[in-house]
Amino acid sequence: MAVGYFELDTRREKFAAFNAMMTQSLFQILVPDVCVESVRVVSARDQGYYLFVQPDHQAYWVQFRNEHYELITLACRRYNASRSAKDGRLYLCPVFASKEDLFSWLADIFRLTQGEKNLLRLWMI
Numbered sequence: 026m027a028v029g030y031f032e033l034d035t036r037r038e039k040f041a042a043f044n045a046m047m048t049q050s051l052f053q054i055l056v057p058d059v060c061v062e063s064v065r066v067v068s069a070r071d072q073g074y075y076l077f078v079q080p081d082h083q084a085y086w087v088q089f090r091n092e093h094y095e096l097i098t099l100a101c102r103r104y105n106a107s108r109s110a111k112d113g114r115l116y117l118c119p120v121f122a123s124k125e126d127l128f129s130w131l132a133d134i135f136r137l138t139q140g141e142k143n144l145l146r147l148w149m150i
Contacts, residue, residue, distance in 0.1 A: 048148050051135055052078060052085075056092060059085045066127065066149050072110060073120040074127045086117040096134050104130040124149060 053061040067077045078085040090097055097119055100106035104126040106119035121127040132142050
């Protein structure tokens with residue numbers, strides 16, 4: 026049975042929405058006191074990759090740092106993340122040299138199964 030283009034497009038949209046909801050939920054669990062509407066991977070010019078949390082990126086990462094400082098330390102020690110820019114300014118969140126390092130950190134802190142890792146990879150594309 027042939028599947029029409031519109032039907033495939035609708036499936037992609039549903040999958041993207043599900044994946045975004047799953048990611049949002051994971052980040053909300055880590056910092057329940059700060060609203061998380063969306064999370065996306067951002068590539069900063071010559072700096073690396075980080076997670077942008079909306080609606081209040083700053084509030085989320087300040088609270089994250091207060092509650093889970095050991096996860097920031099893990100990001101820096103094991104996954105080559107940085108806490109500061111080349112000019113010395115401090116970042117709100119860990120900034121990773123590669124998407125793969127960011128992915129590995131997320132898979133580690135959330136203790137993801139292989140299937141969950143596959144979904145996370147699709148979200149990060």
